[in-house]
Amino acid sequence: MPAIIQLEDYCRTYRNGSLEVHAVRGVSLAIHAGEFVAVMGASGSGKSTMMNTIGCLDRPTSGRYLLDGVDVGALNRDELADLRNRKLGFVFQGFNLLARTSALENVELPILYCRPAVPVREQVRRALAALELVGLSDRADHYPNQLSGGQQQRVAIARALVNEPRVLLADEPTGNLDSRTSIEVMGVFQALNDRGITVVMVTHELDIASFAKRKVVMRDGLIRTDEPVSHRLHAPEALAKLEAEQKSVHLD
Amino acid sequence: MLAILKTALRAIRRNILRSFLTMLGIIVGIAAVIVGVSMGTGAKAEVDKQIASMGNNLLIVFSGNMSRGGVRGGFGMQPSLTERDYEALRREVSGVVGVSPEVRTTVHVAAGNQNSSVGVWGVSADFAEIRSWRFQSGENFTEVDVRTANKVCVIGKTTAATLFGEGADPVGQIIRIKNAPFTVVGWLAAKGANAFGQDQDDVILMPYTSAMKRLSGDTKFRAFSLATESAEVMGDVTNQIATLLRQLHQITPDKEDDFSIRSQQEMSDFANANNRIMTILIGAFAGISLVVGGIGIMNIMLVSVTERTREIGTRLAVGARARDVLRQFLTEAVLLSVVGGALGIAAGYWLAPLLTKFAGFPTLISNASVVLAFSVSAVIGIVFGFFPALKAANLDPIDALRYE
Ligand SMILES: Nc1ncnc2c1ncn2[C@@H]1O[C@H](COP(=O)(O)OP(=O)(O)OP(=O)(O)O)[C@@H](O)[C@H]1O
Numbered sequence: 001m002p003a004i005i006q007l008e009d010y011c012r013t014y015r016n017g018s019l020e021v022h023a024v025r026g027v028s029l030a031i032h033a034g035e036f037v038a039v040m041g042a043s044g045s046g047k048s049t050m051m052n053t054i055g056c057l058d059r060p061t062s063g064r065y066l067l068d069g070v071d072v073g074a075l076n077r078d079e080l081a082d083l084r085n086r087k088l089g090f091v092f093q094g095f096n097l098l099a100r101t102s103a104l105e106n107v108e109l110p111i112l113y114c115r116p117a118v119p120v121r122e123q124v125r126r127a128l129a130a131l132e133l134v135g136l137s138d139r140a141d142h143y144p145n146q147l148s149g150g151q152q153q154r155v156a157i158a159r160a161l162v163n164e165p166r167v168l169l170a171d172e173p174t175g176n177l178d179s180r181t182s183i184e185v186m187g188v189f190q191a192l193n194d195r196g197i198t199v200v201m202v203t204h205e206l207d208i209a210s211f212a213k214r215k216v217v218m219r220d221g222l223i224r225t226d227e228p229v230s231h232r233l234h235a236p237e238a239l240a241k242l243e244a245e246q247k248s249v250h251l252d
Numbered sequence: 253m254l255a256i257l258k259t260a261l262r263a264i265r266r267n268i269l270r271s272f273l274t275m276l277g278i279i280v281g282i283a284a285v286i287v288g289v290s291m292g293t294g295a296k297a298e299v300d301k302q303i304a305s306m307g308n309n310l311l312i313v314f315s316g317n318m319s320r321g322g323v324r325g326g327f328g329m330q331p332s333l334t335e336r337d338y339e340a341l342r343r344e345v346s347g348v349v350g351v352s353p354e355v356r357t358t359v360h361v362a363a364g365n366q367n368s369s370v371g372v373w374g375v376s377a378d379f380a381e382i383r384s385w386r387f388q389s390g391e392n393f394t395e396v397d398v399r400t401a402n403k404v405c406v407i408g409k410t411t412a413a414t415l416f417g418e419g420a421d422p423v424g425q426i427i428r429i430k431n432a433p434f435t436v437v438g439w440l441a442a443k444g445a446n447a448f449g450q451d452q453d454d455v456i457l458m459p460y461t462s463a464m465k466r467l468s469g470d471t472k473f474r475a476f477s478l479a480t481e482s483a484e485v486m487g488d489v490t491n492q493i494a495t496l497l498r499q500l501h502q503i504t505p506d507k508e509d510d511f512s513i514r515s516q517q518e519m520s521d522f523a524n525a526n527n528r529i530m531t532i533l534i535g536a537f538a539g540i541s542l543v544v545g546g547i548g549i550m551n552i553m554l555v556s557v558t559e560r561t562r563e564i565g566t567r568l569a570v571g572a573r574a575r576d577v578l579r580q581f582l583t584e585a586v587l588l589s590v591v592g593g594a595l596g597i598a599a600g601y602w603l604a605p606l607l608t609k610f611a612g613f614p615t616l617i618s619n620a621s622v623v624l625a626f627s628v629s630a631v632i633g634i635v636f637g638f639f640p641a642l643k644a645a646n647l648d649p650i651d652a653l654r655y656e
C-alpha cells in the first residue's frame with residue numbers, strides 16, 4: 001500500500017537576504033494511512049518547518065513531497081488551498097479560533113471554502129456532528145472566551161475534522177494546556193486514530209508522545225531516530241492514574 | 253456569500269465607533285453630492301418655470317448688439333427699433349402669431365391717497381398673449397386703444413395691492429400717472445419673481461402709444477416680443493427678422509447688427525450658467541470629501557488587515573483561496589462605504605429642505621442623484637478597499653499564522 005505522506009530527500013532552506021538557513025536538510029519519511037506519529041526534537045530542529053510542508057502550507061526547496069500520491073511541489077497556490085481544505089485538518093498550539101464567533105461557526109469555517117458550495121443546512125449538520133465527536137455539542141453557541149483552553153482546543157479539533165480529512169496535523173497541540181486537558185486532547189486523537197484518521201503531531205513532551213504509535217526524533221534538520229512507541233499510553237487509563245495521584249495530593 | 257456578509261458585519265460592529273468615524277468622510281461627501289445636486293436641480297427647475305412663464309415659443313428682438321456688451325449690458329442701449337420696423341415685422345414675417353413692441357419707463361403713480369413708483373411697460377395688445385399673462389379680472393386693452401393712445405392700463409398684482417389694498421379688485425378704478433387719469437381695465441394674475449429675482453407683478457402695462465406720447469416721450473423701442481406658431485419655425489422666423497431688420501436699418505454685410513435676437517432657450521441657458529458654477533463648486537467639495545473618505549476607508553482597512561492577520565492565516569490554513577480573502581475584505585470595505593453612503597443620503601434628505609427653509613435655496617432631490625450617490629459610494633469602497641484586500645489575499649499563510 002502506498003504511503004499517504006511521502007517525503008523524498010526533502011530540504012527546506014530559508015533565505016533572508018544573503019543569509020541561508022537550512023531548516024530541513026534531506027528528510028525521507030513515509031507515513032501510511034492509520035498511523036499516529038509524534039515528531040519530537042530540540043527547538044529549531046525543523047519540526048514546524050516539516051509540518052508546514054506536510055500541511056501544504058509550504059513547498060519543498062528541493063526533494064519531493066507526495067500527498068496521497070500527488071506531487072505537491074508542482075501545485076499552485078489555489079490547488080494547495082484545495083488540498084488543505086479537503087485532505088488535511090490543522091490543530092495549532094494557540095487554537096486559532098476566530099474571536100466573537102460561536103463554536104459552531106468556527107467549526108463551519110472550512111466548509112465555507114468547499115467547492116462546490118455546501119448548503120447551509122448540511123453545513124450546520126456537519127459542524128454539529130464534528131462537535132459531537134469531540135464531546136462539545138452542548139457548547140455549540142459558546143464563544144471562545146466562554147470556553148476553557150481544553151474546550152477551545154477541542155473546538156479547533158472539530159474544525160480540523162469537519163471536512164473529513166485523511167490526515168490530522170497538530171503542531172504542539174498541548175503546548176498551552178495543563179496535563180489533565182492534554183490527556184483529554186490525546187484521548188480525542190486516539191479515538192480519531194481508531195476511526196482510521198492518520199495523525200501527525202509535534203510535541204516537546206515525552207509522555208504526550210507516548211500516546212502515539214510511532215515516534216520520530218529530529219535534530220538539526222535531519223531525522224535522528226524513527227521507531228515505534230514501546231510503552232504506549234491510553235488516555236482513559238492515564239486520566240484515571242492522574243486523578244488518583246491528584247487525589248492523594250489532596251488527602252495528604 | 254451570506255457568511256462573507258455576516259463576517260463583514262461582525263467586523264464593522266466590533267468597532268462601531270471606529271467604523272462610524274471612518275464613514276464620516278463618505279457621509280459628508282455623499283450628503284454634499286445629494287444637497288449640491290438638489291440645489292442645482294432645484295435652481296434649474298425654478299429657472300425653467302420662470303422662463304416658461306415668459307411665454308411659449310418666445311423670441312425677443314433687443315435693440316443694440318449684445319454680443320459686444322454681454323446680455324445685460326446690451327439691454328436697451330441706443331434704442332434702434334422703430335415704428336417702421338414694427339409695422340414691417342407685422343406685415344412681412346410669416347409663422348408669427350403675435351408681435352409687440354416694448355418701451356419702459358418708471359413713473360410715480362397715485363390712487364386715492366396711496367402712491368408708488370412703478371415700472372410702466374408700453375406694449376401692443378398682443379403682448380399679454382405673447383408673454384402668457386393671465387387676467388385675474390377685467391380684460392386686456394384693445395387695438396383701438398393702441399391706435400388712439402387711450403389712457404387705459406392693466407396692472408400687476410403687487411401694484412394693485414400697493415395702490416388699492418391686498419386682494420381688492422382694481423378694475424374700473426382710476427389711477428393718476430403724471431397727473432393724467434388712467435382707467436384700469438384689467439388685473440393681471442400673479443407670476444412671481446423672474447430668473448433674475450425681480451418681482452414681475454409690480455408692473456403696469458399700457459398701449460405703447462400712450463406710454464410714448466404721454467409719459468416717456470420715447471420715439472424708439474427697446475425691444476420687440478414675438479410668439480411663433482411653433483417651436484420648429486423659430487429658427488426660420490429668426491432668420492426672417494434678421495434679414496428684414498438688416499434691410500430696414502441698411503446694415504451691409506461688413507457691419508455689425510444694431511439689434512439682437514434671443515430665444516427663450518438662450519435666456520434659460522444664460523440664467524442656468526450661474527447655477528452650473530455653483531454646482532461645480534459643490535461638486536468639487538463633494539469630490540474632495542469623497543476622496544478623503546475613501547482614503548479613510550483604505551487606512552482603516554489596512555489596520556483591520558493587520559489586526560486580523562492571524563485570522564487570515566487560519567482561513568488560509570483551512571482552505572480559503574486568495575480570492576476568498578480578497579472578496580472578504582473587499583466586501584467589508586464596500587459595506588463600510590455603502591452604509592456611509594446610505595447615511596449620507598439620509599443626511600442629504602434632511603439637509604436639503606432645511607437649506608430651502610432657512611437660506612431660501614430651491615432644492616429638488618432627484619432619484620437619479622440618489623442612485624448616483626449610492627453607486628459612487630460603492631465604487632469608492634471597491635477602489636479604496638482593493639489595495640488592503642489585495643494585501644490580505646497575498647499574505648503567506650505561514651507568516652500570517654505566526655503573526656503576533
Ligand atoms: N521564516 C523563516 N525564516 C528564516 N528562518 C526560519 C524561518 N522559519 C524557521 N526558520 C529557522 O528554521 C529552523 C527550524 O525552525 P522550526 O520552526 O522548524 O523549528 P522547530 O523544530 O519547530 O522549533 P520549535 O520546537 O522551537 O518550534 C530554525 O533555525 C529557525 O530559525
Ligand SMILES: [Mg+2]
Pocket residue numbers: 047048049171
Ligand atoms: Mg515549532
